[in-house]
Amino acid sequence: MNYRHAFHAGSAADVLKHVVLLETLDRVLQKPKPLFALDTHAGEGLYRLQAEGEADEGIRRLWDRRAEWPPLARYFEAVGRFNGPKLRDYPGSPLLIAGQLRPEDRFVAVEGARETHDALQQVLPPEQGQIFLGDGYHALKALLPPKERRGVILIDPPYEQVTERSALLTGLRTALERFPQGIYLIWYPIKDKHDADRLVTAVSALGQETLCVELLTWPPDVKNRLNGSGLVILNPPYGLKKRLGEVVPTLAQILTRDGTPRYRIR
Numbered sequence: 001m002n003y004r005h006a007f008h009a010g011s012a013a014d015v016l017k018h019v020v021l022l023e024t025l026d027r028v029l030q031k032p033k034p035l036f037a038l039d040t041h042a043g044e045g046l047y048r049l050q051a052e053g054e055a056d057e058g059i060r061r062l063w064d065r066r067a068e069w070p071p072l073a074r075y076f077e078a079v080g081r082f083n084g085p086k087l088r089d090y091p092g093s094p095l096l097i098a099g100q101l102r103p104e105d106r107f108v109a110v111e112g113a114r115e116t117h118d119a120l121q122q123v124l125p126p127e128q129g130q131i132f133l134g135d136g137y138h139a140l141k142a143l144l145p146p147k148e149r150r151g152v153i154l155i156d157p158p159y160e161q162v163t164e165r166s167a168l169l170t171g172l173r174t175a176l177e178r179f180p181q182g183i184y185l186i187w188y189p190i191k192d193k194h195d196a197d198r199l200v201t202a203v204s205a206l207g208q209e210t211l212c213v214e215l216l217t218w219p220p221d222v223k224n225r226l227n228g229s230g231l232v233i234l235n236p237p238y239g240l241k242k243r244l245g246e247v248v249p250t251l252a253q254i255l256t257r258d259g260t261p262r263y264r265i266r
């Protein structure tokens, strides 16, 4: 396991993922019943932004002009909790999730790399969430269904291994057998459009209601490390699609690298 998220922290892909995550939680937390949240590939939790990291094409493009984009106020407020007036640190998904939950909710973060797991332990207090060192796909089997019967599950693998997609689909199948009503957010990279479409089709074929949101920062035919990213959401909460229609066009406008905003919500 070689993947280190630090260089990618605050990238355009992180921005999209975290905006969608927060908007999802926002909707789900409007109901008073306790919620279970699971982050299967948690990462370090808090990242010191690097001088020439991918944040230059992500959060740094947005931050200084944040007052101009009220639809993204929700996201800026969450990132702002970890910063003074100057942007220095970027919160990863476990801190963003823990920051939204109420005392009656429960959060589990799973991380596969020991060093990364230990770093997360330094920034996520035990009362805000339980942290496990292990395989996030195994956690789908071990931790579902939750006693709360309501859950949001973020699955954010690094896609470094050729076996990642089959592990993801197997894990999801098991998860859905155990907890079909869970809300699952699955992040994926877009390097090759057809490849990304195949993954979405395979996930959609699992039978749940699906919402898919994609944002390309480069045109699809430019050869790049990453042309964009997307999330497929199973059992999306009511109102999420409409809300994403309000925030994603703004994001696409700010994050495009060639002046043309490109996004898809379907």
Ligand SMILES: C[S@@+](CC[C@H](N)C(=O)[O-])C[C@H]1O[C@@H](n2cnc3c(N)ncnc32)[C@H](O)[C@@H]1O
Pocket (backbone or CB within 6 Å): 001, 003, 005, 017, 040, 041, 042, 043, 044, 045, 091, 092, 093, 094, 110, 111, 112, 113, 116, 134, 135, 136, 137, 156, 157, 158
């Ligand atoms: C993309 S990063 C996570 C970023 C984080 N979710 C966020 O949004 O801030 C992926 C993480 O998954 C970890 N990882 C890789 N394979 C794993 C597995 N099978 N189970 C759990 N964690 C794994 C990597 O060590 C890495 O920290």
